[in-house]
Amino acid sequence: MKSILDNRPGLAAEVGQVAEVAGYLWQKGWAERNGGNITVNITEHIDDEIRQMPAITEPRPIGAVLPNLKGCYFYCKGTNRRMRDLARWPMDNGSIIRITDDCAHYEIVADKPVAPTSELPSHLSVHNYLIGKGSPYKASVHTHPIELVALTHSPKYLEKDVATNLLWSMIPETKAFCPRGLGIIPYKMPSSVDLAEATIRELDDYDVVMWEKHGVFAVDTDVMAAFDQIDVLNKSCLIYIAARNMGFEPEGMTQEQMHEMTVAFNLPK
Numbered sequence: 001m002k003s004i005l006d007n008r009p010g011l012a013a014e015v016g017q018v019a020e021v022a023g024y025l026w027q028k029g030w031a032e033r034n035g036g037n038i039t040v041n042i043t044e045h046i047d048d049e050i051r052q053m054p055a056i057t058e059p060r061p062i063g064a065v066l067p068n069l070k071g072c073y074f075y076c077k078g079t080n081r082r083m084r085d086l087a088r089w090p091m092d093n094g095s096i097i098r099i100t101d102d103c104a105h106y107e108i109v110a111d112k113p114v115a116p117t118s119e120l121p122s123h124l125s126v127h128n129y130l131i132g133k134g135s136p137y138k139a140s141v142h143t144h145p146i147e148l149v150a151l152t153h154s155p156k157y158l159e160k161d162v163a164t165n166l167l168w169s170m171i172p173e174t175k176a177f178c179p180r181g182l183g184i185i186p187y188k189m190p191s192s193v194d195l196a197e198a199t200i201r202e203l204d205d206y207d208v209v210m211w212e213k214h215g216v217f218a219v220d221t222d223v224m225a226a227f228d229q230i231d232v233l234n235k236s237c238l239i240y241i242a243a244r245n246m247g248f249e250p251e252g253m254t255q256e257q258m259h260e261m262t263v264a265f266n267l268p269k
Contacts, residue, residue, distance in 0.1 A: 004091075010045040011045040018094070019086060019087050021141070022077070022090070023087030030146065034082050037119050037123060037140075038140070039116075039139070040075045041139070055107035056108050056113050061105055062099075066124055068128045071098075074116075074124070075090075077117050078095060093114065095109075127140065137219045138222060139225070142216070145216060148182075148230075148237050149213065151163060152212045152214075158184050177232045178232050179267040180208075180268055185198045185209055186212050187212040216233075218230050
């Protein structure tokens, strides 16, 4: 069967990277059953032929008017689809959608009428925000990292930047590769408008946002970079847990040492 990816190396590479990350999420145990979502703005890889292709579904409401997304295209994980399946068959477990000119509907373009994630309104609202602020970020990843989620079951780590400073202090690379830290959002109903709005507010200050007792939402230039930020944060959490399991509270890097990292690597203050 012919695919929209055929003879389009840029688009195929973008979707292939999503499939690769989906496999990592499953292997790490962060994507149980149909857990987690990925959406990527692929507009830069869309050619005139695709723009003229008829949709394979009727327009469907987004649930919001998102003016910055007019004419944009996204690859989206399908609703009720498993990351482990997406890793093997990305165009059977995800689809390419086009935002219509009214900025309030989307239509599926290829390859199959796989309905996007039920959290699509939240993801698209974030992409609308990113474009509006002139951000180069094109990918959003939501997943359930076991140790980071566990951390949010303790009230002290829900206070502003407590978790960030703890995780930064475990290993220098964390501050280097996740320099804006981890935002925290108190528990809200999954897929709710409240959660979407709270996430957008936190993205003013953070690239990775932790949803209490639920999971993380990360944005970056591409899906691999978003995954990497989550990965380094969870690695730090594992180091902290390993030290506690060995019977001691880890010392962590001092504020002076972390400031030295900030200066040496020219990181955001």
